[in-house]
Amino acid sequence: MKAPQIKKLKRAARRIKEKFSPRTLILLYHRVTELPTDPQLLTVTPAHFAEHLEVLQKYGQILSLRQLTLALQQGKLPDKTVVVTFDDGYADNFYHAKPLLEQYEIPATIFVAAGQIGQKSEFWWDELDRLFLQPGMLPDQGHLNIRGNTVKWEMGEAAHYDEQAFKTYRQWNITDNVDPSSRQKLYRLLFYEIRNLPNNERDEALASLQRWVGVDAVGRTSHHTLTKEELICLANSDFIEIGAHTVTHPILAALPLEKQATEIQQSKTSLESLLGFPVTSFSYPSGGRSDYMTATVTLTREAGFSSSCSAFAGYVYPHSDMFQLPRFVVRDWNKAEFSDRLVRWVNG
Numbered sequence: 001m002k003a004p005q006i007k008k009l010k011r012a013a014r015r016i017k018e019k020f021s022p023r024t025l026i027l028l029y030h031r032v033t034e035l036p037t038d039p040q041l042l043t044v045t046p047a048h049f050a051e052h053l054e055v056l057q058k059y060g061q062i063l064s065l066r067q068l069t070l071a072l073q074q075g076k077l078p079d080k081t082v083v084v085t086f087d088d089g090y091a092d093n094f095y096h097a098k099p100l101l102e103q104y105e106i107p108a109t110i111f112v113a114a115g116q117i118g119q120k121s122e123f124w125w126d127e128l129d130r131l132f133l134q135p136g137m138l139p140d141q142g143h144l145n146i147r148g149n150t151v152k153w154e155m156g157e158a159a160h161y162d163e164q165a166f167k168t169y170r171q172w173n174i175t176d177n178v179d180p181s182s183r184q185k186l187y188r189l190l191f192y193e194i195r196n197l198p199n200n201e202r203d204e205a206l207a208s209l210q211r212w213v214g215v216d217a218v219g220r221t222s223h224h225t226l227t228k229e230e231l232i233c234l235a236n237s238d239f240i241e242i243g244a245h246t247v248t249h250p251i252l253a254a255l256p257l258e259k260q261a262t263e264i265q266q267s268k269t270s271l272e273s274l275l276g277f278p279v280t281s282f283s284y285p286s287g288g289r290s291d292y293m294t295a296t297v298t299l300t301r302e303a304g305f306s307s308s309c310s311a312f313a314g315y316v317y318p319h320s321d322m323f324q325l326p327r328f329v330v331r332d333w334n335k336a337e338f339s340d341r342l343v344r345w346v347n348g
């Protein structure tokens, strides 16, 4: 038999095995708040989040990530169970998500980028939103030097972005096929230019863009990440566990291995020294299959974590790699939409 046929047979055998295997699905949230712009679709409103939790409470088969990890280690995965996780460590997780998780008694793991704790600056993707997608004036032309290349752009009519234009386009997001003005074009262009840069080069690029726009590095309160005090209060909740999400939120695959190891190890040790107890789970920034390497997976295991989460869609089976647990991203769905998705996912 030829190699492609063997591969095909192996895939079919795996699908049959998975059809009859117990499965868990892990949900991935980022933010619980309301914002005027959300170009990365990271936000679920508090009202919708409460509805999601109501659906989950009724559904009933909820595990914490720690319980899931233990079940996988013991080879006893309870079927059709659901785990709730959050990435990044936004302050709204403390102000909006925590009270609701406690009210509905739903456990969640929150993966925190350790270097962002208590910072006044925004995450780099939020910074691009602050600089380009809010109403105001921008210079007519700009350029940025990235890794020896000069990226240039012209703003045209959208250099002046008034309240009316802002309102018209504020629902725009990165998954849209059309960029309605040079503001959205610039956001998209620089999002992909900056995405894979290491921390120091990314910060230099942002500082240069802040000078171009004429603003300082202090971010919006609506985009604050957790302070130390908020993180500690969050971790003290009976329903919340803190996991690590690197120090500077780089795309790990774009870094040399020793820098990856430092990002992974330091996020664990600095969170542990803040919290005073072991941090046993990790999630890969961005978390797509190409955002980390096989060697990165080994590094998270060697760092002493018990499990690591990815961000590509898929189920957790008894034979799943505990250091690449797939997750389903949750968007700002209302109760009916979330309920439909959950039913489809668990019965998948």
Ligand SMILES: [Zn+2]
Pocket (backbone or CB within 6 Å): 087, 088, 245, 249, 284, 285, 286
């Ligand atoms: Zn993240």
